[in-house]
Amino acid sequence: MAIKEKTNTQLLVDGILSENPIFKLALSMCPAVGISTSVMNGILLGTAVLFVQVCSSCTISLVRNYIHPKIRIPTYTLTIATWVTVIDLVLAAYVPVAYKAMGLFVRLIVAFAIITMRLEMFACREPVGKSFWDGMGMGLGFMVGMVTLGVVRELLGSGMILGYDVLGFKPLLFFILPSAGFFVVGLMMGFFNWIEVAYNRRKEV
Amino acid sequence: MKELRRYQWLVGVLLVALLLTGCKTGHQFVKKTQFKDTDKIVLTFAGPVDESWATNVSNFSAYEKPDPDIVLTVKEAVLSPEKTKLTLTFEAPLNTGEAHILTTTNIMSEGQDLGAAILTVKKLYFGMLVTILLGAALINNFVFTKYLGLCVFFGCSQKRGTAIGMGIVFTIVIAFAATMAWALYQFVLKPYQLTFLNIVVFIGLVSLSVQGVDTILRKVNPVLFKAFGVYLVLVIANCIAIAVPLILADNEYTGWESFSLALGAGLGFLIALFMMACVREKLELAKVPPSFKGLPIAFVTAGLFALAFLGFSGLTIY
Numbered sequence: 001m002a003i004k005e006k007t008n009t010q011l012l013v014d015g016i017l018s019e020n021p022i023f024k025l026a027l028s029m030c031p032a033v034g035i036s037t038s039v040m041n042g043i044l045l046g047t048a049v050l051f052v053q054v055c056s057s058c059t060i061s062l063v064r065n066y067i068h069p070k071i072r073i074p075t076y077t078l079t080i081a082t083w084v085t086v087i088d089l090v091l092a093a094y095v096p097v098a099y100k101a102m103g104l105f106v107r108l109i110v111a112f113a114i115i116t117m118r119l120e121m122f123a124c125r126e127p128v129g130k131s132f133w134d135g136m137g138m139g140l141g142f143m144v145g146m147v148t149l150g151v152v153r154e155l156l157g158s159g160m161i162l163g164y165d166v167l168g169f170k171p172l173l174f175f176i177l178p179s180a181g182f183f184v185v186g187l188m189m190g191f192f193n194w195i196e197v198a199y200n201r202r203k204e205v
Numbered sequence: 206m207k208e209l210r211r212y213q214w215l216v217g218v219l220l221v222a223l224l225l226t227g228c229k230t231g232h233q234f235v236k237k238t239q240f241k242d243t244d245k246i247v248l249t250f251a252g253p254v255d256e257s258w259a260t261n262v263s264n265f266s267a268y269e270k271p272d273p274d275i276v277l278t279v280k281e282a283v284l285s286p287e288k289t290k291l292t293l294t295f296e297a298p299l300n301t302g303e304a305h306i307l308t309t310t311n312i313m314s315e316g317q318d319l320g321a322a323i324l325t326v327k328k329l330y331f332g333m334l335v336t337i338l339l340g341a342a343l344i345n346n347f348v349f350t351k352y353l354g355l356c357v358f359f360g361c362s363q364k365r366g367t368a369i370g371m372g373i374v375f376t377i378v379i380a381f382a383a384t385m386a387w388a389l390y391q392f393v394l395k396p397y398q399l400t401f402l403n404i405v406v407f408i409g410l411v412s413l414s415v416q417g418v419d420t421i422l423r424k425v426n427p428v429l430f431k432a433f434g435v436y437l438v439l440v441i442a443n444c445i446a447i448a449v450p451l452i453l454a455d456n457e458y459t460g461w462e463s464f465s466l467a468l469g470a471g472l473g474f475l476i477a478l479f480m481m482a483c484v485r486e487k488l489e490l491a492k493v494p495p496s497f498k499g500l501p502i503a504f505v506t507a508g509l510f511a512l513a514f515l516g517f518s519g520l521t522i523y
Contacts, residue, residue, distance in 0.1 A: 034352030186504025194496035
């Protein structure tokens with residue numbers, strides 16, 4: 001199996017680049033469209049997802065030999081739900097303002113396809129150490145995707161990054177509007193595809 | 206046909222029950238209370254009332270049910286010529302979405318004292334349900350204005366047939382799950398102060414109702430199951446299915462309100478899926494730049510839909 005030969009660093013880098021959950025696997029798109037209007041949102045939700053992914057990967061990996069194959073999906077779901085409850089209560093207590101801005105999305109981490117998929121494909125077979133790095137890679141990949149979107153939208157929409165005025169003017173106010181999320185994600189996906197195609201063509205020549 | 210008739214009777218009874226709950230006022234002599242425009246309340250009495258009592262503004266006081274401290278003052282009271290309809294005009298516009306409590310001094314009718322009344326004024330319950338339903342389906346469409354359920358939305362909108370199947374199955378499951386979630390929240394989680402378990406309980410409940418609908422459909426209608434069974438698994442991956450129970454718990458909806466919210470969410474998802482599928486079938490034939498083929502162009506199309514759905518935002522029904 002190819003997965004087994006990967007080192008920990010490779011697992012981490014793969015999650016961020018070649019298997020990026022947002023731009024490559026196109027999973028868990030809802031927050032990417034809904035609340036990527038600022039970098040802060042991206043960092044906070046990214047942290048939450050990272051936490052849930054790493055914790056549930058480790059938990060499942062620890063008990064992987066005791067789970068009956070027939071009830072493995074409900075087990076994953078309940079494990080994820082428990083960790084989501086933990087991060088939900090923590091965020092609500094310590095960063096109430098940002099938590100309100102993110103609305104339902106923190107609690108909806110429970111329905112993210114990517115977390116269940118990693119548990120099913122990786123954590124239920126591999127030892128704890130590897131699962132940790134895999135979860136870390138996926139979580140960081142999600143965070144990087146959210147922050148990239150946040151930077152693009154905040155910079156082009158309001159000329160600011162993390163609330164600091166960088167440009168001094170507002171190039172495209174449209175980008176910060178809620179319904180522009182679809183356009184930004186679509187355009188960026190197209191842009192990355194275009195880079196990839198151009199890169200491959202140059203390699204062939 | 207005969208079976209259908211029996212159901213018609215049932216539906217009739219349900220409708221009457223719903224309408225009656227809307228008209229209950231709290232005093233025998235007052236037949237009906239209702240809002241008119243944004244700043245008026247109309248009272249309909251069972252018989253004529255004395256004009257001297259009715260047109261005296263100080264006989265009435267009102268407040269919004271959640272804030273009893275803020276007393277709303279009546280500016281003008283006008284009695285209709287037949288002396289059974291009284292229109293109260295308030296100084297400030299009323300928040301007609303909330304129930305209002307209106308207290309009167311002893312009602313005087315043809316010299317008789319009929320006692321004081323504490324009246325509840327609210328919109329017709331049925332109207333409120335319709336508002337919630339249309340609100341969830343159009344004004345706050347879960348896909349285009351709340352950005353939820355996108356994985357399934359983009360995954361199942363390639364063909365019209367798939368879109369309709371997924372939409373219908375989703376509506377059935379979500380209505381089932383939301384009603385159960387309401388019951389569980391109101392009767393178990395809230396009384397025992399276990400609301401922090403919301404997420405765990407609701408996700409379990411959604412998986413359970415998917416499994417339940419699967420089993421029931423398989424036995425009751427195998428033909429339908431063959432057509433729609435594939436989509437059942439995908440319902441769990443849809444975050445709208447978790448969002449609806451969480452929203453109804455946050456807003457403390459009643460049973461019927463939860464049901465109409467779920468129905469609205471399902472209908473909205475069906476509408477969004479169907480429209481998207483129609484466009485994507487045409488997109489297959491269009492000349493799209495190669496790097497935009499597939500998902501990127503679908504996202505841009507969804508963005509256009511989202512802009513169009515902004516047009517619903519000013520819509521009010523009741």
